[in-house]
Amino acid sequence: MIAYNPAWLDNAALQQEAAEAHRLHCITAGEQQRIAAAYPVGFYTPNAYIRIGLFLLTLIIVLFSLGLLMLVLRDALEDAWRGMLLFSGLTALGALELFIRDKKHYRSGVDDALLWSGAALMLFPFWVDTALPLWACCALACLVALAAMLRYTDRLMAALAVAALLGCLFFGYYPLGAFARSTAPFLVMIGSLAIYLLAAKWGRAGRWRHYAHCSTMMEITALLVLYAAGNYFVVRETGNALLGLRLLPGQDMPAGGFFRASTILLPLLYIALGIRNKHVILLRTGLVLLAAAVLTIEHYYDIASLEAEMIIGGLALIAIAWALIHYLKEPRRGFTCREEISASRPEAAQAESLVIADTFPSEPSPDPRLKFGGGAGGGGGAEGSWE
Amino acid sequence: MNLHTFHKLHAAGLISDTSLEKVKAAESRRLLSLHWELKVLLYLGVLLLSGGLGVLVYENIDTIGHQAVLAIIALISAACFWYCRRKKSPFSWQKVATPDALFDYLLLLACLTMVTFIAYLQYQYAVFGDHLKLAGFVPMAILFFCAYYFDHLGVLSLAITNLAAWMGIVIMPTQVLWRNDFSSATLIYTGMLLGGMLVTAGEISARKKWKAHFSFTYVNIGLHVLFIACLAGMFHFEHRYLAWFLVLLAIAYYCYRLTFRRRSFYFVVIMALYAYIGLGYVVVRLLEKIYTNDLGPTYLGLLYFIASAIAMIMGLIRFNKKMKSHDRL
Numbered sequence: 001m002i003a004y005n006p007a008w009l010d011n012a013a014l015q016q017e018a019a020e021a022h023r024l025h026c027i028t029a030g031e032q033q034r035i036a037a038a039y040p041v042g043f044y045t046p047n048a049y050i051r052i053g054l055f056l057l058t059l060i061i062v063l064f065s066l067g068l069l070m071l072v073l074r075d076a077l078e079d080a081w082r083g084m085l086l087f088s089g090l091t092a093l094g095a096l097e098l099f100i101r102d103k104k105h106y107r108s109g110v111d112d113a114l115l116w117s118g119a120a121l122m123l124f125p126f127w128v129d130t131a132l133p134l135w136a137c138c139a140l141a142c143l144v145a146l147a148a149m150l151r152y153t154d155r156l157m158a159a160l161a162v163a164a165l166l167g168c169l170f171f172g173y174y175p176l177g178a179f180a181r182s183t184a185p186f187l188v189m190i191g192s193l194a195i196y197l198l199a200a201k202w203g204r205a206g207r208w209r210h211y212a213h214c215s216t217m218m219e220i221t222a223l224l225v226l227y228a229a230g231n232y233f234v235v236r237e238t239g240n241a242l243l244g245l246r247l248l249p250g251q252d253m254p255a256g257g258f259f260r261a262s263t264i265l266l267p268l269l270y271i272a273l274g275i276r277n278k279h280v281i282l283l284r285t286g287l288v289l290l291a292a293a294v295l296t297i298e299h300y301y302d303i304a305s306l307e308a309e310m311i312i313g314g315l316a317l318i319a320i321a322w323a324l325i326h327y328l329k330e331p332r333r334g335f336t337c338r339e340e341i342s343a344s345r346p347e348a349a350q351a352e353s354l355v356i357a358d359t360f361p362s363e364p365s366p367d368p369r370l371k372f373g374g375g376a377g378g379g380g381g382a383e384g385s386w387e
Numbered sequence: 388m389n390l391h392t393f394h395k396l397h398a399a400g401l402i403s404d405t406s407l408e409k410v411k412a413a414e415s416r417r418l419l420s421l422h423w424e425l426k427v428l429l430y431l432g433v434l435l436l437s438g439g440l441g442v443l444v445y446e447n448i449d450t451i452g453h454q455a456v457l458a459i460i461a462l463i464s465a466a467c468f469w470y471c472r473r474k475k476s477p478f479s480w481q482k483v484a485t486p487d488a489l490f491d492y493l494l495l496l497a498c499l500t501m502v503t504f505i506a507y508l509q510y511q512y513a514v515f516g517d518h519l520k521l522a523g524f525v526p527m528a529i530l531f532f533c534a535y536y537f538d539h540l541g542v543l544s545l546a547i548t549n550l551a552a553w554m555g556i557v558i559m560p561t562q563v564l565w566r567n568d569f570s571s572a573t574l575i576y577t578g579m580l581l582g583g584m585l586v587t588a589g590e591i592s593a594r595k596k597w598k599a600h601f602s603f604t605y606v607n608i609g610l611h612v613l614f615i616a617c618l619a620g621m622f623h624f625e626h627r628y629l630a631w632f633l634v635l636l637a638i639a640y641y642c643y644r645l646t647f648r649r650r651s652f653y654f655v656v657i658m659a660l661y662a663y664i665g666l667g668y669v670v671v672r673l674l675e676k677i678y679t680n681d682l683g684p685t686y687l688g689l690l691y692f693i694a695s696a697i698a699m700i701m702g703l704i705r706f707n708k709k710m711k712s713h714d715r716l
Contacts, residue, residue: 021388021413024413026388027406027410028406031402031406046703050707053659053660054704057663058700061693061697061700064692064696065693068686068690068693307442310442311435313432313439314431315436316432318429318433322489324421337420337487337488340422349540352541356430357559357560358562360434
């Protein structure tokens, strides 16, 4: 079923384990080399930067080939564009198969680009300007994504499959009646929970070991959709837009109390379960969703002025981090604040410094009303001319 | 690490008994690291706090409270600097390890509040008088000093973006393409100058070993600024684009040599992408000279882009395989 050589996939995983053991000084370099020789991998998997470069270039080729095709067939375009896109998609996937079989590409950027563009080209004709009901579009997307995930162990396709399945569930269920409309969020929550539990079980099975990354992605997607279906803002706005609720600002919606509770409690539940079971996915997802919960509360309740909220929030975060670092100076309960030696990379520090330079303004005043110092750029000395 | 795998390796005779014991011991001691989660918390905290303080300053600028706000900001900055000064390791031109993530981000907070404070001083009290360039120069100089004194890459990046802003260019990665006025020739020349300065600084830093680990940041930002300025020059100077293209090729060659010197594929990839754009532009301009009524040149253009992308891919793959077999890049 998998297009890539399964024996090589196993060997690649094994070589990675050996490399990590070597980084932690558990095995010698000689042992690592003997392991590499005993379990060879014939894939072409380039360095991450080359992979990005190849990905971009392959996308360019696909786009320009599509453009060329459209130019050549421009007279027949009115009627035949769906067929043309479908054909292009199939060609891309055919090229993908060739690259995998003959050139042994694996996560080389070329296979990523061909897979994603192939799937997108195949789904586009059915999603745009179509008479198909939305649940059927979602079902189709789910089938394509599932097939792609099973054949190519691609994580994006795994996430797409989960999202499409839940979308299909939602769009197919809510038009069924008034009762359906009011229980749609609960159905999606139950569906997401079921997918999460199934994906977790599936990822641990030995037979499906090549799909471990995919199951992780499916778990994350299911957790996110589970939260979204229980988030007060999402439910209220979707209700207004799709389900015929016409709520005025300030007017509470049915079961509003439940959704307000779940907006705040779900992330906390994720975090608590993540800490208790040392489950990194639950913990990180919970932290991110906690930020979403804060934004949701802020949207509906005007607690204080913007700068007061920012300052208090900033102080609170720094204080929490300070407390945790202090608490975890020595490893406790299996947690530590130190960086994992096997995971530390110099690129991470560079990336961090670039994020800092990007998000913190180099001009001290972001306020456009202020003609700060008379400069044309609105910042301390940031003017357009060089004297 | 999967213990089952290592038992299998041991049974196959590929690892010794001591190695297996070490693996089992390491795995039993395995800890979950919250390092990056804590860094994100600190980052968000500093972002919110410095942003909130900035807004607070300007909301209160003409009220009675502004002196109090000024004092608070100065206090926060001084307190953070004091903390960092106490915690830091002795200065050295080599890489100095940071005590922890809290130190990193409190230093960042100190620098950000310091910049806000100086800007506010200039605005409210015109401390630097009419010399606006000086007003921008002082915070930038302090940032550079702090970056070296405390050995902090983030503050260095801030200092570099401040330098660019002082020279009139916005180089923040997500804003560089749409916040600059690329139709200005001055901007393009300034960009070339800035890029050249940064790359030179990086080279000196690496060769003289003055905080050699800073050199990647200098060279990286400098190269991107140089390439973008060069491409902007090609697009802007309609009749001299070939001259600019030659400059682009020179920078690309330097970038290529850098791949070997620094043993990183990053440089060859960015060189390939920028050179691809530049060459593509040259070909489009040449094709434009063919005056026909039909779509012939357009077809040729599309075919060129497809063929050149294929050639570039093959080149990168071949380069990658060659480097892997020779050295361990």
